[in-house]
Amino acid sequence: MIRAIAEAGTLVIKVGSTLVTNEGRGLDAAAIARWAAQVAQLRALGKRCVLVSSGAIAEGMLRLGWTRRPSAMHELQAAAAVGQMGLAQCYESCFREHGLATAQVLLTHADMADRERYLNARSTLRTLLKLGVIPVINENDTVVTDEIRFGDNDTLGALVTNLVEADALVILTDQAGLYDADPRRDPAARLIGAAQAGDPRLETIAGGAGSDLGRGGMITKVLAAKRAARSGAHTVIASGREPDVLLRLARGEELGTLLRAQTLPLAARKQWLADHLNLGGRLTLDAGAVKALASAGKSLLPIGVREVSGEFERGAVVACVDAAGREIARGLANYSAAETRRILGRPSGEIESILGYVDEPELIHRDNLVLL
Numbered sequence: 471m472i473r474a475i476a477e478a479g480t481l482v483i484k485v486g487s488t489l490v491t492n493e494g495r496g497l498d499a500a501a502i503a504r505w506a507a508q509v510a511q512l513r514a515l516g517k518r519c520v521l522v523s524s525g526a527i528a529e530g531m532l533r534l535g536w537t538r539r540p541s542a543m544h545e546l547q548a549a550a551a552v553g554q555m556g557l558a559q560c561y562e563s564c565f566r567e568h569g570l571a572t573a574q575v576l577l578t579h580a581d582m583a584d585r586e587r588y589l590n591a592r593s594t595l596r597t598l599l600k601l602g603v604i605p606v607i608n609e610n611d612t613v614v615t616d617e618i619r620f621g622d623n624d625t626l627g628a629l630v631t632n633l634v635e636a637d638a639l640v641i642l643t644d645q646a647g648l649y650d651a652d653p654r655r656d657p658a659a660r661l662i663g664a665a666q667a668g669d670p671r672l673e674t675i676a677g678g679a680g681s682d683l684g685r686g687g688m689i690t691k692v693l694a695a696k697r698a699a700r701s702g703a704h705t706v707i708a709s710g711r712e713p714d715v716l717l718r719l720a721r722g723e724e725l726g727t728l729l730r731a732q733t734l735p736l737a738a739r740k741q742w743l744a745d746h747l748n749l750g751g752r753l754t755l756d757a758g759a760v761k762a763l764a765s766a767g768k769s770l771l772p773i774g775v776r777e778v779s780g781e782f783e784r785g786a787v788v789a790c791v792d793a794a795g796r797e798i799a800r801g802l803a804n805y806s807a808a809e810t811r812r813i814l815g816r817p818s819g820e821i822e823s824i825l826g827y828v829d830e831p832e833l834i835h836r837d838n839l840v841l842l
Contacts, residue, residue, distance in 0.1 A: 475638055475640070475704075475706060475719040475720055475722070476719075476720055476721065476722040477637070478517065478636070478637035478638040478704075479516075479517060479518060479637055480517070480518040480519075480520070480599070480634060480635070480636040480637050480638075481512065481517055481518070481519050481520070481636060481637070481638050481639075481640060482519075482520045482521075482522060482627055482630050482631045482634070482636045482638070482639045482640070482703075483505075483509070483519060483520070483521050483522070483640045483642065483716065484521075484522040484523075484524075484623055484624060484626075484627035484639065484640070484641045484642065484694075485505065485521065485522070485523050485524065485525075485642045485710060486524050486623070486641075486642065486643050486644065486710070487524040487525050487527075487528045488643075488644045489501060489642060489643070489644060489710040489711070490502065490523055490524055490525035490528070490529075490557070491525050491528040491529055491532070493644075495532075496529065496532045497525065497529050497556055497557065497560050499560055499564070501710070502560050502561060502564050503564045503567070505521075505564075505642075505710075505716070506561070506564035506565045506567070506568060506570075507567075507568065508714060508715075508716040508717050509521070509565070509570075509604060509716065510565070510568035510569075510570055511717055512716060512717070512720060513570065513602070513604075515720065517720070518599045519604055520595065520599070520604070520605045520607065520630060520634060520636065521561070521604060521605065521606045521607065522607045522608070522623055522626055522627040522630055523557065523561070523606055523607070523608055523623070524608070524623045525553065525557050525608075526549075526550045526553040526554045526557050526608055527539070527546060527549045527550050527553055528553065529552075529553030529556050529557055530548070530549030530550055530551065530552035530553030530554070531549050531553070532553075533552050533553065533556065534548075534549060534552060536549065547612045547613070550612050551612045554574075554576075554608070554612070557606075557608070558572075558574045558606065561606045565604055570602070570603075570604055571601075571602070571603045571604070572603065572604045572605070572606050573598050573603050573604070573605050573606065574606055574608075575591075575594070575595065575598075575605050575606070575607045575608075576607075576608055576609070576610035576612075577591065577607060577608075577609060577610060577626065577630075578609065578610045578613065579747050579748060582629060582633075582742075582745055582746070582747075583746055583747075583748065583787070585742065588633070588742055591633060592633050592634065595630075595633065595634050596634060599634065607626065607630055608623070608626075609623065609626055622690045624641060624690040624691050624693070624694040625690060625693070625694055625697070625747070627639055627641060627694055627698075628693075628694035628695070628697035628698040628705075629697070629745050631698040631701065631703045632697070632698065632700065632701040632703070632741050632745055635701055635735070635738075636698075636701075636703055637702075637703060637704070638703055638704045638705070638706065639694065639695070639698045639703055639704070639705045639706070640705075640706050640708065640716065640719065641691050641694065641695075641705065641706070641707045641708070642708060642709070642710030642715065643688075643691065643707060643708070643709065643710060644709065644710065644711065645688070645707075645709060646661055646708070646709045646712075646726060647661050647662065647663075647707050647708055647709070647725075647726035647727035648661070648662045648665075648672065648675070648676060648688060648691070648692065648707055648726075648727040648729075649661055649662065649675075650662055650675055651675070661726075661727065662675075662727050663724060663727065663728065664727065664728040664729075664730065665727070665728075665729055665730070666729070666730055666732050667695040667696050667698070667699035667704070667705060667729040667730060667731055667732070668695075668696040668699055668732070668733075672692045672729070673689060673692055673693070675692075676688040676689040676691070676692040677689050688707075691705075691707050692729070695707070695729035696729075697744075697745070698731070699729070699730075699731035699732070699733060700733065700735075700736050700741060700744050700745075701731075701735045701736060701741055702731050702733070702734065702735035703731055704728065704729065704730050704731050705728075705729045705731075706719060706725070706726050706727065706728050706729075707726050707727045707729070708725045708726025708727070709725075709726065712725060712726075736840065739837075739838075740839075740840040741840075743787060743800055743801060743802070743838070743839075743840045744800070744840045744842065746787045746800065749780075749786075749787055749788055749789050749800065750780060750781075750782030750783075750786030750787055750788050750803070750807075751778065751779055751780025751781065751782040751786065751788045751789070751803075751807050752778075752779040752780055752788060752789045752790075752791055753770070753775050753777070753778060753779075753788055753789070753790050753791070753803075753810070753833070754775070754776050754777035754778075754779070754791055754792075754793065754795075755770070755774050755775060755776065755790055755791065755792060755793075755798075756774055756775075756776050756793075757792075757793070758774055759771070759773075759774025759775065760774075760792045760798060762774065763790065763798060763799050763839070763841065764798055764799075764841060767836060768836060769832040769833075769834060769835045769836040769839065770790060770799075770801070770832060770833045770834040770839065771817075771818055771831070771832055771833060772810070772813040772814055772815070772816055772817075772818060772821065772833050773815060773816060773817050773818070775810065775814040775815065775833060776793075776814065776815065777814070778807055778810050778811050778814060780807060781807045781808075782803060782806060782807045783806050783807075784803060784804060784805055784806050784809075784829070785802055785803065786802070786803050787800055787801070787802060787803075788800060788801065788802075788803050788834075790834070790839075797842055798841065798842060799839055799840060799841045799842060800839070800840060800842065801834035801835075801838045801839030801840065802834060802835075802838040802839075803833065803834060804829055804830040804832060804833055804834065804835070805825075805829065805833060809825055810833060812824055812825065813825065813833075818831035818832070819831075
């Protein structure tokens, strides 16, 4: 854990709704003040810190007098709009006590899916960090729909980790870490001190729902660690109620669960491809194409495609799946769904005679393809 946190130059710290809102009783200003004090000390040690904070909808519900989380999208968006005001104000005042400026950054998946907006967000966050400002990030719940939302701030925390190429992601929750069973039901459950991010067994262990306030659970944290590991970032899942938790982690103390990144960081463009949550469509490949992509590092040719699902245009990010439906890769399609249906299973030399033109001989070039 020393390497994961103590030597990390850039940290993304995600704080959940239950912690921020004191289990729904309103913004816990005292807790936020404690985290601000710890982040200030981390800044004094030369570490760059980004906060991803839940709590806007829960705070909005309190201010509006709602006792149950609404299901209607427009009511959720209204609660987020109301709660975001208090959330930003609380963080700003707490960090100001330590002479630190904050910046509110609201993101949607559309910001990540569009290459230009992705790069703009990346540049803005990097500039804020260079200026010593603490970005406080949340999903822009006032404008998103179910089709374009991140779904939970654990996922958002991982995407931000990849976006700024942070060294580590710290997920603060109301649990001590990841257990080998649900500690709320099994008193014999044991805390997992360390494991490899992306280990499929962790997803089985972590299955289950989260609190009524948030949309996540331990499974979203395990999947977030898997996603963050693609850029080489380690993840720690720890209790936000543990005294001085961030400072103790920075000193190398073993708290919570460390999920180590084992893979080399993906190149920036391929990371952007891997981070797409909503894909334009799906290509089902034959066994030969699967082998060519997974083992030989080849481009995807039309001849290896057996089926096209969805409607997409040229330049869309699409999934590549095997016969069993397992996603093995994703990439930028050189042809639309309609065009792909016409040329699938055919040699590249026939593209021009079928379509009347040829853009590229590959359906997806290997430079625009990432293995998963």
